[in-house]
Amino acid sequence: MSEQENVTSNTIQYEDQVDDSVYKRDQKSKWTRTRTGDRIESEAKRTRKELGAERRKKEYEDGNSMNFVLTSCRSNYVAPLDERGNPIKSDRRPKRKCAVMIGYCGTGYNGMQLQNDPAIPTIERDLYDAFGKAGAISQENAVDIKKSGFMRAARTDKGVHAAGNVVSLKLIIEDPDIIAKINAELPDQIRVWGIQRTTKGFDCRKLCSSRIYEYLLPTYSLLPPKNGTVLSDLLKEKRAESPDLFHDDPEGTQWWEQTYQKVLDAGITQEQLDSIANVLEPDSESATPVVFEDGEITEFGKLVKQVKAIENESRRSFKTSTHRLDQFRNAMKQYEGTHNFHNFTIGKHFKDPSASRYMKSTTVSDPFVIEGTEWVSIKIHGQSFMLHQIRKMIAMATMVVRIGCPVTIIQDFFGNKKINIPKAPALGLLLENPVYEAYNQTLQKMDYDPIDFTKYDDEMEAFKMKYIYDKIYAEEHKENVFYGFFGYIDTFKSNTDDERPDGTSVFDFLKNYTSVKSNEPVKEQTSEQ
Structure with a gap:
């Protein structure tokens, strides 16, 4: 073999051989350098951050600071800004998992649970807002109810009240007057009865043993039912077919007879009562109108009101x-x-x-x-x-x-x-109150007071x-x-x-x-x- 051929054979590169020169390259090699797409995305993110800071600073200087409001909770918190327009974080204070015992009148509220629409009034919206104003929740967490691990023991529907209910969340409770401060921020129809320390994993809904409701x-x-109504006629028909399957009700029969007599004693005739019966039919097309188009009550409408007033007075005296x-x-x-x-x-x-x-x-x-x-x-x-x-x-x-x-x-x-x-x-x-029979035993073992409304x-x-x-x-x-x-x-x-x-x-x-x-x-x- 010639010298030229020997050199050529020693320099042959096979597909499975590794080029050692790759490992000799510096950090700017194709394996480690920043991709063009990443660089563009990073620059865009930095630009958005700078623009946001400038906008917040300008709004702050104009007196229109940003109100950090999320759809999950309304907050009146306005973040203070530094000289660059960035929000200043509040001091970190210890938070403790707590059970908050509350009571409320549901009139005017669309139930207990927070709604995404901030225009819908709920008990939780006002309650969480009061926590933030009173300092029981940091300003940063006051804008989102999820940040504090909020949970309620029982949901109540629109217009439903609660003498006692429980919500669990992390609160700042080092202030001995925190309950009074929270109540000062709440409307009179919502009250905080007490705040009780719990274990870190406490969930007031899952650990609730039972619930007591009251209905007046x-x-x-x-x-x-009143004579002449659909249900009354149905009962008469069924009683006639199978009299042994229904209880007699002499008390109810006597009460309606006495009420009927009161109506007659007021000078209302049977013929007038028959005409009023048409008004009580929801789908009646022949019913005499009780009001004119301009809203003024008709003579017939006055008669209907008179009969209803007599019946209502009789019901109240029952x-x-x-x-x-x-x-x-x-x-x-x-x-x-x-x-x-x-x-x-x-x-x-x-x-x-x-x-x-x-x-x-x-x-x-x-x-x-x-x-x-x-x-x-x-x-x-x-x-x-x-x-x-x-x-x-x-x-x-x-x-x-x-x-x-x-x-x-x-x-x-x-x-x-x-x-x-x-x-x-x-x-x-x-809602009378939730009951925590089993969990209270756990609290007592840890020298915590039980969740108890009796006090x-x-x-x-x-x-x-x-x-x-x-x-x-x-x-x-x-x-x-x-x-x-x-x-x-x-x-x-x-x-x-x-x-x-x-x-x-x-x-x-x-x-x-x-x-x-x-x-x-x-x-x-x-x-x-």
């Missing part, structure tokens, strides 16, 4: 009997224990495991009179509740007493058949009387809310095929009651059963 009901709601009250107590007892409440909420199927709920107890107080109207207080102690569940439970128990059928019919609503149950007015509903009984009772009970009584007296609800039920005409494609209405279910229960005679029940 005027006893006239237990009266039978005092229920012990027997009727015992029937209602027995109806409420049907809910105790574990049942499938899929018919007592919305959007739940019978096979959905989450529809099964455990009710620990139900109690109905003795009647009490407020400004001439007799009321009862119903307390429901349950492990957990679904949307509208309590209002539907109250409506169903009340309706069973009104129509005079056995209270055990409520058990049929736990079955797999879909039945649409109306929900009683939100006016009478309030605030005096303040809570005074608050309930002024901001909850009195508002309920006053609104019912002014608006006749419960009569409006049950009066609508009595005149309701259901059409299962057109209006309720997802199930039968409660009225259609009752139409079939006589055929289903024909072999089950009614048994008298007492409160001891």
Whole structure:
């Protein structure tokens, strides 16, 4: 082999050989240099930051500093800026996981839970805003409710009150007057009762053992439907077919007869009463107008108002009997224990495991009179509740007493058949308080005080009387809310095929009651059963 060929053979490069010269390159090699795209993105980010700082500085100098507001929470916090226009962070102060015990009147609020729309008033929006103003939350965290790990023990719907509820979050509580400062920033209808230290992993919703709700009901709601209404005519028909399947109601019959006589004594004739009946028909096209086009009330409208005024006055003077009250107590007892409440909420199927709920107890107080109207207080102690569940439970128990059928019919609503149950007015509903039986034992082992509302009984009772009970009584007296609800039920005409494609209405279910229960005679029940 020639010398030239030998040199050539020694310099042959194969595909699987590595070029050692690559490793001798400096940090500007193609493997380590900054990509063009990364450099452009970084420059753009730096430019946006500089422009933002200049804009904030200009707005600050003009007196229009940025208000750091997120859709998740309204805040009045305005960040102070340094000479470059960047926000100055507040001093870091220790935060502690806490349970905050609160009470509120839900009138004027769109429920407890915060909404994305800042124009919608909610309890949480005002509460979290007060935390920030009082210094219980840092200014940076005051703009977002999620930053503090906020959670509520129980949601309440629009207009629903709470004598006691619990929210859990991280708070700055080193100030001994922090509760007073928070309350000073809150409207009078929202109060903080106490703040209790908890473990770091405390979640007031998940660790809540049970909840107690109260519902205030005027006893006239237990009266039978008015003669001539759709429901009254249906009951007459079914009683005639199967008289043994319904309870007699001489008390209710006598009350309506006396009320009818009061109307006649006021100079109103039977012919006029018959004409008024047309007004009560929701779909009546021949009803005489009660107001003119200009809004002025007609003579016929004045007659309607006179009859309603007499009936309303008679309702307010109604005092229920012990027997009727015992029937209602027995109806409420049907809910105790574990049942499938899929018919007592919305959007739940019978096979959905989450529809099964455990009710620990139900109690109905003795009647009490407020400004001439007799009321009862119903307390429901349950492990957990679904949307509208309590209002539907109250409506169903009340309706069973009104129509005079056995209270055990409520058990049929736990079955797999879909039945649409109306929900009683939100006016009478309030959350009494959440209960933390199991978790309080953990707190006591760590030398923490339990989450207990009993030490605030005096303040809570005074608050309930002024901001909850009195508002309920006053609104019912002014608006006749419960009569409006049950009066609508009595005149309701259901059409299962057109209006309720997802199930039968409660009225259609009752139409079939006589055929289903024909072999089950009614048994008298007492409160001891």
